[in-house]
Amino acid sequence: MATNPNLDLSLYLVSDSTPEILGDKDICQVVEQACKGGVTIVQYRDKHAETSVLIKTATKLHSITKKYNVPLLINDRLDVCLAVGAEGVHIGQDDTPLEAVRSMLPSNAIVGVTASSMEEAEAAIQGGADYLGIGTMFATPTKKDTKSIIGTRGTQEILTRCKTGTKHSVGCVAIGSINAANVQRVIHQSTAGENRLNGVAVVSAIMAAADPQGAASELLQRVKNAPEKFYISTRPGSEVASDKGMFEHIPGIIQKHVSSSVLSHNMTNTVVQNFAANVCLATGASPIMSMNGAEAPDLAQLGGGLVINMGTITPDIMNAYQAGVKAYNAAGNPVLLDPVGGGATSVRRQAIQTLLKAGFYDVIKGNEGEIGAVMGSANIQQRGVDSGPSSSSAQQKVEMVKSLAQKERCLVLMTGATDYLSDGTRTAAISNGSKWLGKITGSGCALGSVVVSYLALHRDDKFVAAMAGILHYELAAERAEQHASCRGPGSFIPAFLDELYLIGQDITSVNVSKLARVEFL
Numbered sequence: 001m002a003t004n005p006n007l008d009l010s011l012y013l014v015s016d017s018t019p020e021i022l023g024d025k026d027i028c029q030v031v032e033q034a035c036k037g038g039v040t041i042v043q044y045r046d047k048h049a050e051t052s053v054l055i056k057t058a059t060k061l062h063s064i065t066k067k068y069n070v071p072l073l074i075n076d077r078l079d080v081c082l083a084v085g086a087e088g089v090h091i092g093q094d095d096t097p098l099e100a101v102r103s104m105l106p107s108n109a110i111v112g113v114t115a116s117s118m119e120e121a122e123a124a125i126q127g128g129a130d131y132l133g134i135g136t137m138f139a140t141p142t143k144k145d146t147k148s149i150i151g152t153r154g155t156q157e158i159l160t161r162c163k164t165g166t167k168h169s170v171g172c173v174a175i176g177s178i179n180a181a182n183v184q185r186v187i188h189q190s191t192a193g194e195n196r197l198n199g200v201a202v203v204s205a206i207m208a209a210a211d212p213q214g215a216a217s218e219l220l221q222r223v224k225n226a227p228e229k230f231y232i233s234t235r236p237g238s239e240v241a242s243d244k245g246m247f248e249h250i251p252g253i254i255q256k257h258v259s260s261s262v263l264s265h266n267m268t269n270t271v272v273q274n275f276a277a278n279v280c281l282a283t284g285a286s287p288i289m290s291m292n293g294a295e296a297p298d299l300a301q302l303g304g305g306l307v308i309n310m311g312t313i314t315p316d317i318m319n320a321y322q323a324g325v326k327a328y329n330a331a332g333n334p335v336l337l338d339p340v341g342g343g344a345t346s347v348r349r350q351a352i353q354t355l356l357k358a359g360f361y362d363v364i365k366g367n368e369g370e371i372g373a374v375m376g377s378a379n380i381q382q383r384g385v386d387s388g389p390s391s392s393s394a395q396q397k398v399e400m401v402k403s404l405a406q407k408e409r410c411l412v413l414m415t416g417a418t419d420y421l422s423d424g425t426r427t428a429a430i431s432n433g434s435k436w437l438g439k440i441t442g443s444g445c446a447l448g449s450v451v452v453s454y455l456a457l458h459r460d461d462k463f464v465a466a467m468a469g470i471l472h473y474e475l476a477a478e479r480a481e482q483h484a485s486c487r488g489p490g491s492f493i494p495a496f497l498d499e500l501y502l503i504g505q506d507i508t509s510v511n512v513s514k515l516a517r518v519e520f521l
């Protein structure tokens with residue numbers, strides 16, 4: 001929490017007056033509209049105007065913000081702040097030093113500091129800043145001197161080490177290309193344990209909006225609702241199923257899935273499209289294999305889930321994938337990232353980073369090499385899309401999925417003869433399945449298509465939803481392997497499709513808790 005209890009950083013407007021952003025609108029009118037919409041703090045920033053103009057505009061702005069009980073801060077210019085009696089200043093790393101600012105302003109003045117690294121954040125805290133403006137979150141046209149784009153990962157790191165356990169706890173806002181579409185996932189993904197952003201700072205999302213009041217009110221609502229929209233595993237307010245207790249729910253979830261026709265939207269590789277679509281149909285989902293980013297916003301409205309699979313990426317496809325995750329994040333529907341072959345080439349390693357920056361994934365699923373690549377392990381060298389022999393112990397795999405789930409604040413599923421599923425708190429090893437799954441192409445990709453439709457269907461607990469999808473898939477594989485006709489990978493596939501369908505029809509007579517070979521760790 002911010003030191004100053006009156007400092008509400010929920011929605012921080014940086015009122016930039018550059019013509020590219022403001023257009024021909026009047027800055028004072030826009031700020032007044034924004035105050036009506038609910039911004040909680042305003043900063044006046046103009047790097048170029050003459051002092052007399054700054055004072056004139058700041059005076060007008062202050063008379064507006066006072067009406068709405070909103071503090072006005074001046075970017076960098078102490079003299080302007082003192083001249084108009086504004087509530088404080090915001091300084092960057094290249095501006096007047098913090099100690100000097102503090103000594104010249106009244107003791108109750110608010111002083112905020114931009115920080116884009118741990119060192120800068122720690123120095124600002126030691127120097128007595130009231131809040132940190134953390135960024136730059138994403139590349140932004142309003143700030144040409146973006147020293148470092150730190151994203152949600154960099155923000156999370158600063159929050160981890162700066163926000164608690166320090167003598168002076170400070171408020172934190174993130175800044176840099178934050179808008180209504182990404183604000184909630186930015187807050188979710190930046191969170192580090194108990195430490196979360198107190199709010200976000202925006203420029204264009206309000207200053208360039210046709211309706212600044214409406215834009216501010218929507219942003220504020222989204223900031224407040226962020227924990228409900230994006231959560232790691234269990235929806236706030238839902239009951240958390242005990243480890244073994246979750247098997248009681250799973251037959252009911254499978255039964256519901258079988259008759260749901262829930263959408264499984266696959267932006268997937270060209271190798272598995274047909275197989276994955278048949279797997280979806282056999283489990284009761286309705287598949288669409290669409291690689292066109294332009295139609296993702298429409299499809300995202302249909303209540304289903306999206307698979308983003310890197311199997312056969314090209315530069316065009318990467319653009320479509322980024323549009324896809326953005327559309328589904330905005331709609332609040334689940335997305336699964338399958339970084340196929342992520343450890344095979346430098347193009348794929350880079351693609352993982354690009355996709356992670358583009359949005360939030362409810363599940364990151366891959367084999368051992370792929371999960372290692374997402375974790376940034378330089379030692380991983382996949383020969384192709386398959387893992388090759390495992391190089392880690394079971395305990396190391398548990399640690400991998402758990403720590404990645406905690407870092408990315410999502411579910412992580414590492415497949416193999418034994419699958420490891422974690423939400424950072426609950427971790428399970430699932431030893432069901434068939435050896436033939438490892439001998440056909442696309443069994444991991446198709447599992448992703450199933451898991452995402454289960455997540456779309458069962459929203460209260462993503463861990464339980466994923467477990468239901470995995471068991472549907474792997475128990476069907478076990479039954480297929482028993483078919484007299486199943487003599488190898490070729491004859492396994494039709495038997496597997498049959499059993500995906502039949503186990504769904506029979507689910508009330510299947511003793512899932514007895515058949516599940518699941519160990520909670």
Ligand SMILES: Nc1ncnc2c1ncn2[C@@H]1O[C@H](COP(=O)(O)OP(=O)(O)OP(=O)(O)O)[C@@H](O)[C@H]1O
Nearest residue numbers: 367415416417433434435437438441442443444445
């Ligand atoms: N030896 C095995 N025994 C049991 N199940 C297996 C075995 N090998 C793989 N599986 C199962 O197959 C599914 C896919 O896992 P796998 O790790 O083979 O995916 P993958 O390498 O990503 O596949 P692909 O890239 O071909 O889609 C999982 O459900 C997994 O449990």
Ligand SMILES: Cc1ncsc1CCO
Nearest residue numbers: 269271311312340385442
């Ligand atoms: C074989 C193969 N190559 C690219 S994607 C794919 C399908 C399995 O992932």
